[in-house]
Amino acid sequence: MEAGMNLAPLPLAVFVVDADGAVLSWNRAFENLAGYGPDDMRGRKLDAVLALDDGAPLAPALAEVDMTGQLLCAGGHRMSVRLTFAPHSFDTAPGNYSVILLPLPGQGPPRYALLQDFPVAELIETLPCLFYVVDRSGHLLLWNRQVENVLERTGEELPTMNVSEFFDDVERQPVIDKILAAFEHGSSSHEADLVGRHGKRTSFLFNCARTTLGNLPVVFGTGLDISERKKTEQGLRVSERAMYSSVNAILITCCSHGENLIEYVNPAFEQMTGYSLAEIKGRDPRFMRIEGCDMHEHQRIRMALRAKQSVHAVLRNTRRNGEVFWNDLRIDPVVNIDGKVTHFVAVLNDVTQARQYERRLHHLAHHDALTGLANRTLLQERLKIAVESAQQGMPGALAFVDLDNFKHINDTFGHDVGDCVLREIANRLHAGVREHDTVARMGGDEFVLLITEQAGETVVAELLERLRRNLDRPIVVRGKEVIAGASFGVALFPRDGDTVDRVMRAADSAMYHAKTLGKNNVQFYSIGLNEVVRQHLLLEAGLRNAIRNGELALGYQPKVDLRTGHVVGAEALVRWNHPDEGLIGPDRFIPIAEETGLIVPLGDWVIMQACTTLQVLAALGIADFVISVNLSPRQLRQRQFVEHLAATLQHFHIHPSTLELEVTESQLMDNPADALEALAQLKHLGVRLSIDDFGTGYSSLSYLQKFPVDVIKIDRSFLGDIAGEGNAVITRAIIALGHNLKLEVIAEGVETREQLSFLRDHDCDQMQGYYFSPAVPRDILRNMVCSGLRMAV
Incomplete structure (x- = not known):
């Protein structure tokens, strides 16, 4: 095949010579610039085409990389050009040189004029990416304006520089290796950052392919700006690492055909639940729920998922070993670029200990620490409900219980024995009433019974008399028998009061009356007691x-x-x-x-x-x-x-x-x-x-x-x-x-x-x-x- 006949037109004039200066190949741009035809170039030597300004002999091996000289054009005229002699550093058989000619300003047609002869010139200039052609010397033979903009360099500078100079030191050898791979294997691709004149860095994905321009082997390729993708990838890597390292359990489901199937769980989830990703991937997360529990929360979650909305719930789930735990769950939708919900991200927190602690605090706030009975706060809450219910036809009774001999027990046997007595009294009272009744300790040796839905004074009297006899039985503590005894004061509601305060005052009056009658008895409130109590308070x-x-x-x-x-x-x-x-x-x-x-x-x-x-x-x-x-x-x-x-x-x-x-x-x-x-x-x-x-x-x-x-x-x-x-x-x-x-x-x-x-x-x-x-x-x-x-x- 004749040299130059198969060369595609390039805007830069270039030809290849061997170590002896014999012209081996050239491109059409050289023919257009010098005015020679293919027959004119065959057999020519370097000095028949170029001459240095000072008239010195020209040999490729001795020539400077970048110099000025004269192109000896057809017709005998000369054109001032910048010369670049580039050894074929990418070639496996070194000794050949590429000679790149760039007319000095005003001496020849500009690059863009030459580019018009290129069949796809307009396409190359408008590409949303870099376009370039590199020969074996590692020099650009052709490029579009995008290359100049990214490198912050002019078209006159680029042919004189090796492409490896556009990359950091650490990336140069990998870039050369990729270009050589394209020369050797036909194509390659790689990612690297181009560095502009002023230090601006831009990430690109380069795709290279081998071709020949006549007898000139070259690599052409494109560079796609992937800076935003790199940022996104970095963000994704950070997010993935954050999810992986998070102490919170994270679960991601994929929305598919109306289902939400597990796609990812992090190690914290595996540790919390005992399930590995491998064994639950593709399953619906609902397999961990407890049937019949927290139904309202499950309903809220279902409604939110259907509506593609966020939801927060606290519910119980089961671990792999069957253990139940409290789960503070937050679910949020993930929307793609089209605005469609494709995934849901769930963050789980094991709040079992917090829930137990909360319940413990609630219990302590509403129960007596020594006996475990309801305290004054809880009693008043329940009494308020009971008094209100009594207005609707469900009467009740409130009984104050005061131990008769507790002070003597405390003084004689000590407070430890006294505490044991109080606990035993609490157990006897609790065992003697119905499950929905309330036994409370008000402090010291004072107890209160709230009896709801009672059938009348006779029934209440029989119940309290049984309790009184039971409390009168000896209590054995550390081998010693003690007898506490108790006095009961009872108020019925709504008969004796229609508010919490009135009912409690009535029961207190009855208790005072029981004490004045010699203790260890049961007394019901009567209207006459009001005056007795009133006189007592006035006297005090x-x-x-x-x-x-x-x-x-x-x-x-x-x-x-x-x-x-x-x-x-x-x-x-x-x-x-x-x-x-x-x-x-x-x-x-x-x-x-x-x-x-x-x-x-x-x-x-x-x-x-x-x-x-x-x-x-x-x-x-x-x-x-x-x-x-x-x-x-x-x-x-x-x-x-x-x-x-x-x-x-x-x-x-x-x-x-x-x-x-x-x-x-x-x-x-x-x-x-x-x-x-x-x-x-x-x-x-x-x-x-x-x-x-x-x-x-x-x-x-x-x-x-x-x-x-x-x-x-x-x-x-x-x-x-x-x-x-x-x-x-x-x-x-x-x-x-x-x-x-x-x-x-x-x-x-x-x-x-x-x-x-x-x-x-x-x-x-x-x-x-x-x-x-x-x-x-x-x-x-x-x-x-x-x-x-x-x-x-």
Whole structure:
């Protein structure tokens, strides 16, 4: 085949010479530029076609890569051109050179004029991609404007540069390898970044194909800008890695023929559920649901999927091992470029522990920690519903349950045993009612029963009586039997109240009534109880004010020595001068003071008044007079009571032996060990100690010997019928016991001559009572003592 006959037209003039300068092949652009025909070029040498400006001999091996010279055209004229001698670096048989001619400006037809002769010139220029032709030397022979724009270079520069210069160092060898692969195998493709003059980088997908232009082997190809695709791919890789590494379980389904089938799950999903992607791919995720559970949530999910919308749900699913877990699920649709939903992405969170913790918190917020019963909050919520239902014909009952002996159990056996008793009481109450009834603990030893849909007062009474008898049975704790006992106060609704507050107040009134009737009984609310409770509350409120407003008064009942008849002491007895009711005896307000804790400030006031009286008598020279004050259990249990008492005595300059503190026998025996310790501290302070109401309790003689007391007082009940053989025997025994223990014995409540004679005959030490004098004010007591008033002996 003749050289140049099969060459496709190219805008750049190029021909190939060997090492000796013989022309081997050329293209039509060279023929058009130089004006030679194919026959003119055969056998020509390099120096017959080109000449250097300085007239030096021209040899390819010695020539500079880029220089200027003269093209010796047909017809004898010359054209100034830029010459590029490029060795065939991509050739497996080096030694040949490509000679590329580029007319200098103004010397020949421009590239774009030459390009018009190219049959597909317009197409190449308008391609949305790079177009290029490269020879074995690695130089561009043809390119479109896109190449210039990307490389930020002019058309005059490009032929003088090797294409490898358009890439980073690390990419040059792979690019050369791909071009060589096209020369050797016919085609190749690769991705690489072109680098412009000013550093601009653009990613391209290059596709190369081998061809020949006459006898000139070349590679032509296209470069498709894939920068956006690269960014997208990078984003997808980041997203994929994020999904893969996410601690949240992720599941992707593909929408196909109305179904949503699993296409991908991440490792977190596999770890959460126990299912691998391989075993569930192509399945509908609904296989993990629990039939019959969370039906409303499943319905919401189905509706959202049909509507191609997002949805959030919390429901239960099963793991591969059958374990149930709570799943916080978020599902979102994925839309393609056409706006069609093709996939759904689901993010799953195992919230089992959070759900359990939430339920635990809810339980703790609504249940008693010790017994597990409903607490006040939950009781009021349920009572509100029950009271509202009662308006619709479903009556109910509310019962307050208060343990009768719990304080004694706590003080005697300790709080651990007390807690065990409370739990057992809770179990017995819960076991004795229906499942839909409510048993609540309000705190301390107070329980409440909410009985719904009750059939009437008789049925409720029978139920509560059974419960009362059950609570009255002994409770064995750590080998010890204790009996709690309980009092029940009951209100029926809507009969006794149509609001939560009214029903609870009615039940509380009934409870108060049960306590006043001797405890361990069941009492229903009645209208008359309102007045009783109201008076109780008024008395409590009035007592608080009485202490502040000076309404309390202290009377002193003299104590007489039965041998001499002299007044040797007195018992301080508090009275309340109520502004409306007049004088109120201690039997009415002392129990309220004990119940409410007002007994502590009241007791402090009594001690201070007694000390004031002792101070007045001491100033008159009466130094051995003794005033006794009743001490409440609450005062005795106060940790700093002894220190406070010592400060009071020091403030009034009172000798401790002139103050006598009276404690009851039952008070000491409630908790003998603690009582012994408290009395020892008081005795160390120097005050006198007396056991009041002796004989009415159940004293242990062994403890009686240990208590550091000075006096025992015979209860007035043993003097009521002194002629009776039983009382006489007990009274004689108490006097003898006291003297044998070297204690003084005082009889209180002496009202008759017969009682006085009996006490003298049996050597009782002192007496007090109406026979000699009732309680008198301080001034009268002072006059009585100063005047030397005596009782006849």
